[in-house]
Amino acid sequence: MSLEENEFVVIIGPSGLGKTTLLKLIDGLIPPDSGEILIDGTSHPKPGLRLGFVFQSFRLMPWKTVMANVLFPLQINHIDKGTASERAVKYITEVGLTGFENSYPSELSGGMQQRVGLARAMALEPEILLMDEPFGSLDAQTSELLQVEPLKLWQFKKNTVIFVTHNLDEALLLADRVVLIGARPSRVEEEIKVPFRTPRWTYDVHSEPEYPVLRRHLWTRLGEMVSKSGLFPEVNVGPTVTAPLAGEEWTPRLAERT
Amino acid sequence: MSGRDPARSRRRRTAWATRTLIFAALIVVWEIASVRLGPLFLPQPLAVVFATVALSGNGTIELALRQSMTVFLTAFGISLGIGIPLGLVMGGVKAVGDAGDTFINLFNSMPRIALIPLMVAWFGLGVSAKIAIVVLLAFFPLVINTYNGVLSTDKDLLEAAPSFGASRVQLFTSVMLRAALSNIITGIRLGASVGILGVVVAELFTAISGLGGLIVNYGNTFQLNDYFVPVLVLSLIGASISGRPSRRGSRSSSGGSPPGNHPKDDSARGSPPGAAFYFGSTGSVVTSSSSMRPRSLPVTSFSPRT
Numbered sequence: 376m377s378l379e380e381n382e383f384v385v386i387i388g389p390s391g392l393g394k395t396t397l398l399k400l401i402d403g404l405i406p407p408d409s410g411e412i413l414i415d416g417t418s419h420p421k422p423g424l425r426l427g428f429v430f431q432s433f434r435l436m437p438w439k440t441v442m443a444n445v446l447f448p449l450q451i452n453h454i455d456k457g458t459a460s461e462r463a464v465k466y467i468t469e470v471g472l473t474g475f476e477n478s479y480p481s482e483l484s485g486g487m488q489q490r491v492g493l494a495r496a497m498a499l500e501p502e503i504l505l506m507d508e509p510f511g512s513l514d515a516q517t518s519e520l521l522q523v524e525p526l527k528l529w530q531f532k533k534n535t536v537i538f539v540t541h542n543l544d545e546a547l548l549l550a551d552r553v554v555l556i557g558a559r560p561s562r563v564e565e566e567i568k569v570p571f572r573t574p575r576w577t578y579d580v581h582s583e584p585e586y587p588v589l590r591r592h593l594w595t596r597l598g599e600m601v602s603k604s605g606l607f608p609e610v611n612v613g614p615t616v617t618a619p620l621a622g623e624e625w626t627p628r629l630a631e632r633t
Numbered sequence: 634m635s636g637r638d639p640a641r642s643r644r645r646r647t648a649w650a651t652r653t654l655i656f657a658a659l660i661v662v663w664e665i666a667s668v669r670l671g672p673l674f675l676p677q678p679l680a681v682v683f684a685t686v687a688l689s690g691n692g693t694i695e696l697a698l699r700q701s702m703t704v705f706l707t708a709f710g711i712s713l714g715i716g717i718p719l720g721l722v723m724g725g726v727k728a729v730g731d732a733g734d735t736f737i738n739l740f741n742s743m744p745r746i747a748l749i750p751l752m753v754a755w756f757g758l759g760v761s762a763k764i765a766i767v768v769l770l771a772f773f774p775l776v777i778n779t780y781n782g783v784l785s786t787d788k789d790l791l792e793a794a795p796s797f798g799a800s801r802v803q804l805f806t807s808v809m810l811r812a813a814l815s816n817i818i819t820g821i822r823l824g825a826s827v828g829i830l831g832v833v834v835a836e837l838f839t840a841i842s843g844l845g846g847l848i849v850n851y852g853n854t855f856q857l858n859d860y861f862v863p864v865l866v867l868s869l870i871g872a873s874i875s876g877r878p879s880r881r882g883s884r885s886s887s888g889g890s891p892p893g894n895h896p897k898d899d900s901a902r903g904s905p906p907g908a909a910f911y912f913g914s915t916g917s918v919v920t921s922s923s924s925m926r927p928r929s930l931p932v933t934s935f936s937p938r939t
Contacts, residue, residue, distance in 0.1 A: 402796055404796055427797075428796040430793060432789050434789045434790055436790060436811070438811055438812075
């Protein structure tokens with residue numbers, strides 16, 4: 376699997392197959408057992424300025440203010456003070472938290488805390504932004520409201536984004552390309568280019584004619600994997616999509632299913 | 634602050650009123666009991682007040698207080714200087730922690746009062762012996778709480794900092810140390826109150842001096858009016874050290890975790906780190922579990938490879 380520069384890739388797959396591990400591998404937090412991870416042809420990335428990480432569980436330091444939390448990665452990477460505070464202010468503003476610079480995480484709602492997490496990763500101005508189910512621990516409403524946030528931020532500074540989620544709608548909203556990963560052994564099962572035009576927060580992606588077909592297809596594939604894994608043998612994926620829409624450049628790959 | 638929040642100031646007033654009432658009731662009970670028992674067994678409260686005035690006036694209390702505090706502050710300084718760094722190293726370097734853990738537990742479980750004769754044999758009966766005894770008692774709560782504090786750092790945070798490129802040293806100084814702060818404060822509090830206990834015990838068992846010495850002298854000569862004065866002074870010192878935990882440090886252990894139903898955080902929030910201590914009747918401090926490592930926090934979290 377390879378990623379283009381400035382591409383927004385969403386990774387989906389059944390639970391527990393190591394999507395988070397994949398992100399950690401890319402970040403260089405853990406070394407791969409076999410194989411290689413190359414960034415610009417250089418192997419073994421090290422955590423640092425080139426990679427930003429947004430976590431599912433926010434992971435803000437409870438004793439630091441919003442400002443100090445955003446500044447923290449900049450400080451440990453020895454960005455000079457002026458630039459660091461300039462960037463911190465800039466990204467706190469961009470995620471809409473102006474006025475909360477001196478608040479503590481415990482004083483913020485979950486959605487706001489994750490905005491801080493977003494600002495913290497963005498302030499590194501990383502070449503690659505790794506997002507591990509960033510909205511997974513938020514309530515459905517907040518999560519939906521925040522979903523377009525990465526897209527908006529992405530417009531300011533295009534970096535390569537690798538986004539892990541379980542949410543198919545989130546995947547189709549955000550991704551240039553959806554990568555479907557299967558379990559045991561974990562491998563890329565399928566890659567799907569998402570054809571919707573951008574910027575996608577300006578219109579309702581759900582109303583695109585391909586949307587339900589794509590979603591159905593992803594769900595079917597996920598269902599297959601889950602039932603194969605034996606954990607949920609009776610998972611009901613419903614009738615499969617057999618006929619591709621007329622005149623589509625994208626065709627569901629379901630021919631081998633009978 | 635209280636002016637802005639009427640409910641809180643009302644609550645505070647009620648608390649003070651209740652306290653005053655209980656205090657008055659205690660004095661009344663004391664008075665009745667002393668009248669019933671007679672002054673040989675229990676002096677009247679007013680007699681104790683007069684004794685306090687007298688002993689403060691002639692400098693007896695001041696001298697004893699100075700002797701006791703010299704021992705306490707020196708010994709506690711030594712305990713802080715060794716205990717906290719040792720706890721930090723044990724928490725920061727897994728090999729040291731694993732090795733030290735066993736021995737700290739061993740010594741901590743030992744009734745250390747039993748080692749007083751040994752201290753006397755080594756250090757004699759003077760100030761150095763007293764200091765040694767106090768260190769013996771105050772040292773362990775400091776080490777154990779500091780160590781536990783470092784170990785109980787939120788596992789999620791331990792992973793977050795390295796993902797931004799923090800080195801082991803940066804991780805330690807900027808995350809673990811800060812996360813351990815509230816536990817270290819608990820350790821200081823516990824260590825100090827055991828230390829005060831240690832001072833009195835030391836003054837009883839070695840050359841008689843200080844407030845503990847006054848207690849023995851007055852007690853053995855049935856001067857109960859005077860006897861109560863050092864007892865009260867010691868209780869006041871003890872209360873001021875180990876009083877109600879302040880809410881200042883609480884930010885480090887609570888809050889911050891995302892609200893809602895994120896199961897990963899429950900382990901971190903559910904087990905309050907630290908103060909797993911109770912005071913045994915001998916004045917020794919015992920951990921409530923045989924292993925000092927909280928079960929929910931595997932030590933593997935200390936390598937960046939979790």
